[in-house]
Amino acid sequence: MTWLVPLPVILPLLGAGLTLMLGRRPRLQRAVSTTVLSAGVVVAATLVYETDRNGPQVLWIGAWREPLGISLVADRLSALMLLVSTVVTLAVLVYSIGQGMTGNERDTPLTIYHPTFLVLAAGVSNAFLAGDLFNLFVSFEMLLFASYVLLTLGGTGARIRAGTIYVIVNVVSSMLFLISIAAVYSATGSLNLAQLAVRIDSLPSELSLVLQLLLLTTFSIKAAVFPLSFWLPDSYPTAPAPVTAVFAGLLTKVGVYAIIRSQTLLFPESPLTDLLLWASLLTLVIGILGAVAQTDIKRMLSFTLVSHIGYMLFGIALGTATGYAGAVFYVAHHITIQTTLFLVLGLVERRGGSTSLIRLGGLARLSPVIAVLFFVPAMNLAGIPPMSGFLGKVSLAQAGIDVGSPLAYGVVAAGMLTSLLTLYAVAKAWNLAFWRTPEQAHEMARTLSDRQLPGALEVIEHRDHVHIGSGTFGSRDTDEARSILDEDDGSNQDLHQLSRQGLLPTRLPRTMVGATGGLVAVSLSLTVVAGPLFGFTQQAADDLLDRDVYIDAVLPEDSR
Amino acid sequence: MTASLSLILAASAMIGCGIYLVLERSLTRVLVGVVMLGNGVNVLFLISGGPPGRAPIVDESDASAMSDPLPQALVLTAIVISLATAAFVLAMAYRSWQLTGHDDVQDDVEDRAIRRLAAADAASDSYDLSSGEGEGELEMPEEEGSPA
């Protein structure tokens, strides 16, 4: 079945080409994208089954004699990641079709979304499958460039600002990655991960530590590990809901995956346990404090996203089988749940006209569907049993207690604190956005009005110039300036005013709700299948710790 | 494997200056820096390939005198990607100039708001909203305690 392995990458690329050629045929474009992504799901499912039964599936692209060419490897870990990510991607695509992302709306250009989204999908899948360091870099670039485009869709002020931060940080991290690759190649003369695993062993340990730290730093930027995580909350929330959703779900996890892979395969006996433990502790706590301080649900969730990366890092830092098993399970859980929540926020934004806690109110009564769709995953995120968040938390805590070092206990405590504060943050959001009546929201907003609302920029007009925040405009651009102001701050009206003017849709597109509900169902099903799933992740972890499984599958003895 | 200092010097000069420029606020400068960084990194690959040699094109003479073709292939990929980067960042700089009249990287607005709060020793809005409500009610048992 190895011929299946490249399909999750090459099919979306084929699709991307097609959708570009079909620029004038939206319906066909949708058909193409949905088909290739669904195919991806099927292939991924098959690979999960195959790897579980027959071990890692290896394909040497172009049938080149190993280790000359590029190898794609699907072991248990890759296959699981692939399955989760393809499912999520498909759901998001359906959702965005429902939202009209792919239609002719003002800020959602027809011919941009499909190809870019497909390239993103291909990049993510390739990152999970790549068996070659440079090819991993290429897949990062694929998903990064796609994300640049999606993040700046419509080129509004807020998105350009966010995009600039995002692009610059990621370009720098790409450069770091290239530097690390150059270093690795000049030290070992190889790029194939399996071969590197063998060759790095023969390097002096100090030098391999340098390489390890280089790669770790590079991947930690992608995974948003403290203190390399500050860029994330500033860049994700401004994008359109489905885009933010797929970013939050997948991009950081690709980084986490890269960390897991490189740590286990290339640097098995890591001297960095304590460093990583500290990193995970700080990521957890500082991230969640950020979430507590936020007033916009989207931003709040971006901070929980960063914070919970700490959980996965904790499992990795412990370096035990249970630790990795927990981390892998948590990755699967977190991909699903974060994507779901951001999709729900898209619904909230559509129904409530904003995601700011200052403006929202009464959604529980206005739209019970959204209420359920938000509450369940929100509680899941906060690790309320019996949902997957709780299971992941418990498995990681158990792993920590098994190790039993003071620092490990410290991180366990931090983890518990984090989940308490997560609960506090989401419950706060629930109280305000869903329980509080719109009228109360309206009047509370007034009581706050002495303080300038976050995000609001003042417009000063004099002679032929307009100043907005820092920017200066010729009078010609006044209207544009206004529009930026709106973009920056949503409309300045709260739900109460908007709904009284009947500016809010009372019905939501069925596909959007359907896609979101589907993901909620998936996230709940993780609880039901937790038994077998944990079995799978545990075996995956065992494979990771016993490198020979991977190496033998990729390289025959003689060609190392 | 021996490394040529002049190559390393060139590479690290470009990397150093590139980073200096990336840390500037003007997007154009940042982009110039990125391009320079890219060139520097490409030279690194040259170094990682070992000593120079004949062009890696097979003919009668022996293959040992050839320069290592693999890093060259990588660099080719890297070059093209840096072209893509340049194009995109340029477009972004242009757009941000269109919007704001300058191409300087702007700071995040929400963060600015939070910093204002911190400076004012104030609590977050969400706190004021969620605890400002109902505090009185929580105290109710207390207040009612005093005999009428």
Added chain:
Amino acid sequence: MLALVLAHFLAAACAPALVRILGPRAFLLLALVPAAAAGWALTWTSRMADGVVTTEVVDWVPALDLDLAFAMGSLQWVMVLVVAGIGALVLLYCTWYFDADEAGLGAFAGHFVAFAGSMLGLVLADDLLLLYVFWELTTVFSYLLIGHDPAKRAGRAAGLQALVVTTFGGLAMLVGVLVLGTRAGTFRISELLADPPSGTAVTVAVLLILLGAISKSALFPFHFWLPAAMAAPTPVSAYLHAAAMVKAGVYLVGLLAPAFADVPGWRGVLLSLGVYTMLLGGWRALRQYDIKLLLAYGTVSQLGFLLVVVSIGTRAAALAGLAMLIAHALFKATLFLVVGIVDRRTGTRDIRQLSGLGRSAPLLLGVTVLAGASMAGVPPLAGFVAKESIYGALIDIARHGEGTGLGTAAGWIVLAGVVLGSALTVAYTARFVWGTFATKPDADRLPAGRTPTGMLAAPLLLAVASLVLGFLGAPETALLAPQADRFPAGDHLESLALWHGPGLALALSTVSLGVGLLLFWRRASFASLQSAVKQAWSAERGYLTLVRILDRTAVEVTSLTQRGSVTTYVGVILMVVVLLPGTALLAASAGGSYSVIGWDNAGQVAVAAIIVVAAVQTTRSRRRLKAVVLVGVTGYGTALLFLLHGAPDLALTQVLVETVTLVAFVLVLRRLPEYFNDTPLTRRRYWRAAIGSAVAAVVAGIMILTTGARTETPVSAAFPREAVAFGGGKNIVNVTLVDIRAWDTLGEISVLVAAATGVASLVFLRTRRAGVHRVDPNALSAAADQTPTHPPRRIWLPASRTLAPDRRSIIFEVVTRLVFHTIVVFSLFLLFSGHNSPGGGFAAGLVTGLALVVRYLAGGRYELDEAAPVDAGALMGTGLFIAALSGLAPLAFGGAVLQSALIDLHLPVVGDIHLVTSVFFDVGVYVLVVGLVLDLLRSLGAGIDRQIVGELQTDAAELEEAT
């Protein structure tokens, strides 16, 4: 048992629908579910007395030792009866409590039943983790129930508070459970009780678990959430805050006491907190005017009482404690339900307004008196029986320890506290009954409404139960014995009974009754005494301060980390690079072996020097264009280095790319201001310089060490042979690109697609499609007409006429006309010869692209469309499609993806043709790259042109308006 629990959640799921159909009558149906559970428990009654334990285990997550394990012994049996029985009655009561038009009733019903299910699961769970699962579920559902009326701010705040406080305890408990489980090697409660582990870790774990129990059962210092939670509808208070949820802590303590009562700290914590809470609650209760709050504080007090008795760990105490737990559930639920009726009937719960209710509602009064008497411990009610034997048990402990290890003094203090607490209980009971029903001179009598008889059923039943239970001491003893027997037996075998004969216990009962009544009689003076006593610190204030501190910290920390400036973020990242790999590098360089030479060849030095100078100059240039040109110099320099190193393909591509980049730069820079608007922040500048040079140094060091450490031969050593044999090409680099590492190339061209799409979307915003604008000979722009037509000139470029004359250059046009096709042909040559000599898809595509650039520069945007009348996006799409397809094609022939084949054809005239299928892939790349350049020209060139023209026109328009 699992089925019973699941049934609840199923019912909960259906509840909203049911309510929508039946209205409040749906509660009658829903009540059947817990009723069924209670009935099921009753069928076990006889066997419980024999100490039978029924169990059920279903695997769930073996990896976490988390199974759906249930067990019912006599303790669980009692709890099931309380939880399910009272649950059913309260649901029954809801039928009349709510109006049909109550908002959100469906959700309420669902949450209530779901809560009942979680509660049932909690008391039946035989696995500590499973127990925790239900524990948290009760918390969440209680949150939803408290916030049933979201318009009430108090409700929302109280809900959040209860959620946070109990979850805090819960998480502490979770850690405790996990530690305990790992130490014991099992989470199965029955096994833990069978042989309890010991050690410091266990002690800590147990204390953590107690934290959970204390917060859940609203013991000091967590008690404050309970009165606040009275914002919930009265049925919720009756069930959650009297009978069920708050009992969870008591249950847990009672459950673990047999195994862990002797753990150091157990009795110390629970007894002191218990007694204090009992007194605090009673004291506070006497200050309330809202009868519901009065009961709430009463509950707090009783919970303290219960925990004292249940935790102390003797057989007698356990027996009495269970009896008290049952009695309390009965009378407290009754009283809350009564409050609900009073509230509905009179519309107030304020003692100062309630008046004359006793006359108008004698039956209600009767019910209340019964329940109240049981609460106050008046014979012959259940409350009295329980309290009597509690006194007995405590007296024994005070007299001779009973193996609790309590000193005599401690024993007597506890006893005294309990007696005093009971006295307060008596007092507030009296206050409650009097306050609710008495006719007060100063209050005008309220209009007596009607109470539906059905609504009275539940309280009546419960009150009667309190009475009957009083006479059933013997059977009760028999049924509770199995649980009690888990504890060491005391001196004399005690049992629950109305009459133990005269003794200290009886005396104490009388004393507490007497004192209590006295307190009530002299209530005025006592109230003034109370208000005289100012307590400085209150737990709820503490909580609020904590939350505020938390939020402030959050704000401060966030303002520190989120500076919002990308410069800072990148700076931090680079510092990490310098710190981590940098320091490691220092360590490595100590022992590292390396060999370096000054230069490979003289040329290198020269070029390197140029590059360095150019690089440094770039950082100092204040003009945009200058900076761009200088960086271009570094680029071309790099190309030279490639050439010197023996990499012609690289050099070629680098030059082409550098040129295209320059063009793109210029196209955009024409719009941006000429100079950077510099802000001379010298300090910052030094920082940047420092970081830059540090990173550069680290990189240099890394390269020196790594090159020095290389021992293995590179993979590429085998390339030359394989390239020819298997790749069918002599130019190894090209074979690598289109064959050996074609997978990279495929990804990379998709990157190009994304990038170009992004550029287009940023320039055109609305759509990716730039649109193709051919020249329309009939309607040429004004510019074209102005061109002097005499003497008539030959048109060199079809669209050049669209340019203003001053922008035209005949020579340029002529040259363009001449070279354009030559360049294109050359590029095709590069494409097809690339496999064996320098060139290939990329180079070729870029060359064609440059040809287009020339056409555009010479003839303007219409000329570009004349030259390439195709949509750039579609072109790139085609390229990507071809490449991907040629990658998939081999699958059809049973090959691997991107596998190439060598085809040798012999054509009569042409001769031998040596074809490698990978050329198709390269063609795809070619097409795509052409598309890329075209796209850049369309957006950054033509697109911006149009925007300029547009602005000029609007300016002109404005000018006309002005004049």
